[in-house]
Amino acid sequence: MMSGVPLAFEVDPAFLMPVASPVVIHSAQAAPVQPVQPSGNDAEADEAEAETPAPITFENDQPEPEESSQPNETMEKVIPPAPASNGSLTGSERQAILDKAASALAAAKTAKGRFVQVSPDGSVTRGDFALRRPGRMRFDYDDPTPILIVADGTTVAMEDSELETVDRVPLASTPLGLILDDELDFQTDARVIDVKSRNNQVAITLESRSDEAEGQLTLYFDSETYALLSWNALDANRQTTLVRLDDVKTNVRLDPRLFILEDPADEEEDER
Numbered sequence: 001m002m003s004g005v006p007l008a009f010e011v012d013p014a015f016l017m018p019v020a021s022p023v024v025i026h027s028a029q030a031a032p033v034q035p036v037q038p039s040g041n042d043a044e045a046d047e048a049e050a051e052t053p054a055p056i057t058f059e060n061d062q063p064e065p066e067e068s069s070q071p072n073e074t075m076e077k078v079i080p081p082a083p084a085s086n087g088s089l090t091g092s093e094r095q096a097i098l099d100k101a102a103s104a105l106a107a108a109k110t111a112k113g114r115f116v117q118v119s120p121d122g123s124v125t126r127g128d129f130a131l132r133r134p135g136r137m138r139f140d141y142d143d144p145t146p147i148l149i150v151a152d153g154t155t156v157a158m159e160d161s162e163l164e165t166v167d168r169v170p171l172a173s174t175p176l177g178l179i180l181d182d183e184l185d186f187q188t189d190a191r192v193i194d195v196k197s198r199n200n201q202v203a204i205t206l207e208s209r210s211d212e213a214e215g216q217l218t219l220y221f222d223s224e225t226y227a228l229l230s231w232n233a234l235d236a237n238r239q240t241t242l243v244r245l246d247d248v249k250t251n252v253r254l255d256p257r258l259f260i261l262e263d264p265a266d267e268e269e270d271e272r
Contacts, residue, residue, distance in 0.1 A: 094195045097202050098186040101219065104226035105184055109133050113248035120239035129245070134182045135171055136259040150261040151180065157261045166263045178208060179217075197223060 089097070112130040119125070127141040135153035146161040155168045171177050178189050186192050186206065193216060194205040205218040214236040220229045230244040 089195060089197060093197075097195055097197060098192065098204065100226045101202070101204055101221055102184045102186055104221065105179070105228070106133075106182065108250040110252055110254050111248060111250045112252055112254065114246040115139070116244045116246065118242040120241060130254055130258050131180070132254055132256075132259060133180060135177075135180045137180060138258050148261065150259055152259050152261065159261055166261065173210065177210070178206075194218075199223070201229070202226075 108131075110130075110132045112128070115127055115129050117125050117127075125141055125145050127139060127145070129140070130138045135151060137149075137151040137156075139147075139149040141147045146163075148159040148161070150157050150159070151171055154171055156171055156174055157166050157168045159166045171180075178184065181189065186204065189209070190206040191209055192204065193207060194203070196203045200223050202221045202223050203218055204221070205216055207216045208214075216234045217231060218234075219231045221227065222229060227248075228245060230242065232240050232242045234240050
């Protein structure tokens with residue numbers, strides 16, 4: 001396994017434990033959402049918003065984000081900050097947000113698009129993702145990152161094409177086991193740590209009820225359509241990986257072979 005490679009799952013090198021997971025997108029189209037500043041006066045927030053790109057693009061004719069030539073491209077330029085709470089939510093408001101978000105995620109049986117990821121060291125990577133419920137997902141990183149991540153309904157596999165290795169962990173031991181479920185219930189399937197809402201965004205912070213999957217996952221939704229905009233994953237070492245989704249299509253036809261990943265050793269054995 002490669003060390004220090006920026007992944008959609010930040011992997012614990014000791015246990016090969018993914019702590020971030022791709023999630024499905026609601027099929028409703030939404031205009032790009034301007035990020036919300038968590039603190040500061042209105043003038044500062046307006047200035048910061050003007051400098052920060054929209055968190056997600058839905059139109060297929062939008063150009064791909066340009067690769068930055070600067071090695072220190074920051075998280076804030078890729079992923080919007082969490083929305084600050086616009087006053088305390090009542091119990092019924094909180095439950096309504098959770099219900100709408102769960103329904104939005106479950107509505108997309110398949111999805112595909114692009115992703116932009118910021119790793120804990122600040123490095124930015126991009127690639128293609130595909131998803132099929134229940135339990136199937138693919139994250140294919142652009143060159144030069146030699147990583148492919150595939151969930152086949154039972155396990156999550158990470159292939160390093162440079163090292164010619166494939167490492168696997170049980171799907172149930174990762175947040176994917178929760179997110180890729182056919183019928184997600186935030187209240188029973190996860191511990192809801194926080195729910196925030198302000199203007200155009202809502203944020204839901206979760207942690208798994210399984211002792212195997214450590215860390216927290218925060219999902220950011222459009223407050224009108226509940227289309228998923230981005231997420232961040234905080235691992236057991238307090239390292240954060242941020243992901244934004246772009247050019248998303250839902251409920252599309254996907255080749256089942258996208259969600260199959262053979263071990264190089266097995267392929268060599270078959271050729272003999």
